Amino acid sequence: MSSVLITxxxxxxxxAIAVELAHRGHRVIATARRPEVLADLPVAERLRLDVTDQDSVDRALEAAGEIDVLVSNAGATVRAPLETAPLAEVERLYQLNALGALRVAQGVLPAMRERRSGRLVFVSSIQGRLVLPIIGPYGASKWALEAMAETLAIETGHFGVKVSIVQPGAVATTGVTQARSFVPEDSPYAPLYRQLPTLRGEVITxxxxxxxxxxxIEQPDPPLRVPAGAPAERALKARKEAPENEPFMPAAIDW
Known part of the structure; x- marks a missing residue:
């Protein structure tokens, strides 16, 4: 079984990934900015790791030991139209969702390259291939993540490192309810904001x-991009089949 570090x-x-992999017999190193919240997970190690802090990443990777698989999952979202999205919030998302993922990948890659084996699994979103209004800052950070991941697949494949990008659609997590919102009631974009539950589509767990x-992770030769669930498969198929020279929305907007 593999030694898997999850951010x-x-x-x-x-x-959920930590629980699933532990149940399958993998050695799981679960990480979070507050490791005390990991106490009830059935994992081998629980470490503090803030993907936006280089010292934190370095200390966690040193404590983790040999890592066969990195599951890069740490991320956040906001709700804001791009016209008025606070640029500090957009920058925060890039630091966490994109550069944070690259920072940890940079930390594990030298050993993987030297061993000529390893896996990088990036948890992205269908919004790494299409966009949804009011969630544009998040989507932009996921497009950046996918560009980095695909580049890594090209650059590191020669050294035996396999890269995969998992793309869920809407997922029933607390991340949605905890997302910061910058859409006041008097915003001209408020009617669009109120349609988000419909625009996000069918929710999976x-x-x-x-x-x-x-x-x-357990596939010998995994694909680069892996839609997670039927709703994601349908949305990404529709995006692929739609014209590239005009904006695409997987659901109708009453606008």
Whole structure:
């Protein structure tokens, strides 16, 4: 079985991945900014790791020992139209969702390259391939993440490192309710904001995403991009079939 380090394992998808992989017999190193919240997870190690802090990443990777698989899951979202989205919030999302993922990947890659084996699994979103209004800052950070991941697949494949990008659609997690919102009631974009539940589409569970991640890790030759669940498959198929020269929305907007 593999030694798997998971970022952002305190709740939601990350926590479900930790449980799923532990149940399958893998050695799981669960990490979070507050490791005390990991106390009830059935994992081998629980470590503090803040993906936006280089010292934190270095200390966690040193404590973790040899890592066969990195599951890069830490992330956050906001709700704001791009016209008025606070740029500090957009920057925060890039630091966490994109650069944070790269920071940890940079930490594990030298040993993987030297061993000529390893897995990088990035938990992205269908919004790494299409966009939804009012969630644009999050989508932009996931597009950046997917560009980095695909580049890593090209650059490191020669050294035996396999890269996969798991793409869920809407997932029933607390991340949605905890998301910061910058859409006041008098915003001209408020009617669009109120349609978000419909625009996000059918919701799946964190456990369903976790099973896809675990299956991907256990595949001998996993694909680069892996839609997580039927709703994601449908949305990404529709995006692929739609014209590239005009905006695409997987659901109708009453606008």
């Amino acid at each position: 952002g394992a305190s709740q939601g998808i990350g926590r 964190s456990e369903e995403v976790a099973a896809v991640v675990a299956d991907t």
